[in-house]
Amino acid sequence: MAAPVDNTREGNLEAPTRHPLGWEAPEFWDHAALEAEEERVFDICHGCRRCVSLCHAFPTLFDLVDASETLEVDGVAKADFPKVSDQCYLCDLCYQIKCPYTPPHPWNVDFPHLMLRAKAVAFREHGAPLSARILASTREVGRLASIPVVAQTVNAANRNPTARKLLEKALDVDAEARVPAYHRPSARKRLKALDGAGTPQAAGRTRGKVAIFTTCYCDHSDPGVVEDLATVLAHNAIPTRLVERESCCGMPRLELGDLDSVRRLKAFNIPVLADMVREGWDLTAAVPSCVLMFKQELPLMFPDDEDVALVRARFFDPFEYLFERHRAGLLNTDFKVPLGKVAWQVACHQRVQKIGPKTREVLQLVPGTEILTLERCSGHDGTYGVKHKTYALSRKLARPVEKLVANAQPEHFTSDCPMAGGHIAHGLGDHPAAEHPLSLLRKAYGI
Structure with missing residues (x-):
């Protein structure tokens, strides 16, 4: 039976409060306890469905429920629970802006931490494919790929369709995904x-x-x-x-x-x-x-x-x-170059910092500048946007932002996350290309 929807959020008029992860406690790693908590939280999510449009984790869950014999979470095989956590890329938006049942609500729902726990238990029990571990070794890969001659070779290979097909087979990096170029010096x-x-x-x-x-x-x-x-x-x-x-x-x-x-x-x-x-x-x-x-x-x-x-x-x-400097009158506002219309995609991991739209507020100080704020996920989210098994889904998640940018016809497109910006620009054929807000601010200063 699905949990009743409590839209009043009674007793929870405060901002969401995050509890520590508690990952060093033995019960965190107990597989049966994990599945019991997943079933409890999934049941609450099924009764609400408010987050269905955020990412693919929630549609995956709801499809599993709707295809079950009971049409409830108790009809979903626990062996299918990892299909949900596999689709979560820990953007935290469901916790920070959507969920009515986060602490201090007595239901105590922290979906991202539950998905992180599921990922951690799976990693400890089964490890991860070599390809995933290589993609997560960002510092080591960056250092290796930035060595002279190696950098040119890697960058050339990343532009070669045949080499990209081989990379797709070896490291699960989709042949159509945009991958970063490597530069030297660092x-x-x-x-x-x-x-x-x-x-x-x-x-x-x-x-x-x-x-x-x-x-x-x-x-x-x-x-x-x-x-x-x-x-x-x-x-x-x-x-x-x-x-x-x-x-x-x-x-x-x-x-x-x-x-x-x-x-x-x-x-x-x-x-x-x-x-x-x-x-x-x-x-x-x-x-x-x-x-x-x-x-x-x-x-x-x-x-x-x-x-x-x-x-x-x-x-x-x-x-x-x-x-913060501007509030105190210490920000240099002697801007030389107007930016015109700027389409700004708000990166998920910036939104959940609870600082407000500070990028927009600073760029709007530039005379002759209009900021179009796009509060939609890019779909990139770390390796999710390059892995072969999730690349098509990441493109689907990015499509609404791409349409908004294309319709706005801005002079500049920007995102504080360079990977998110590049992912969206890739879907637009780099018309416009992505520019970092810091690069736009430097341009506005004329320096």
Whole structure:
């Protein structure tokens, strides 16, 4: 019997409250307990169906229910439950903007954490295909593919249809999917001379000097975005440097359910970042997923770690940081170049940071600029948008955004997530091509 729908959300007028993941408790890994919780939550979701349009996880669940003999969750074989978690890419939108039953509601529904638990249990019990583990090794792949000669060879192969068919067979990367190009030198090598010199001026929550976490993607595949970020910060008289050393933030491993690797990466990154925070540095990164990892995912995995909490408090989305400066009258608004109409796709992992549309609010400061806000998922979401078995679904999820962009005929199309932006632009034949908002802001400054 489906759970009754409680649209009044009685006793739950507060904002959603996230409980720690609890992954170090033995019961987290108990397979029978997991299936019992899946059945409980799936029953609530079946009675509501509010999230049916968000991603393919919910249609998968509801199709299983509707095809069962009982037309209820109890008629769905538990062996089919992984079909639901396989379609969840942990965007968190169902938790943050859709679900009426999140804590403090007594039903205590946290669908993303349940799907993460299912992925983690499956990974611990069965591991993951070699192809999935390679795709999740973003830092290692980036370093290897950025070696001189190797970079040119990899990029040429990625443009070759025959090589792409072989890649599809070997690594499950769809032959039609857009894959990143690799560049040398990396962002860290290009910007190694940044010394953070200058006098910081505090404003609001910001302390006025920033260390940039380059991210695996930007370091090796989009170093220009990190250069744009550093240039914009310098133009606003904000002392800037790179994080002393870094590894992957851990998001690709989290999405795989490989929580032990997330712990390993946390043990590498957090001490470095925490020491820099103690030295007075604020932190930022140009990829929303990496920012979210330090703002939310690691704190929920390690709620009692003081260094994790310290890093969380000082990690900012770039436009969140710039708008905080603007509130205090310290943002340089001497813009030279109007941007015209800009179609801005709001990245899911930026939406769930609960900071508001700070990218739009900053870009709207540029005279002669109109921002069209597109709050629809790109369908890319890490490796989901490149894997052969999910690529067609990712294109379907991206299609509404592509239509909105095409109909708007903007001068610029942008997304704070470079992978999401590239995925949508690919569906549009790069008319228009994707540009990062930081690149547009630099263009507006004329620098």
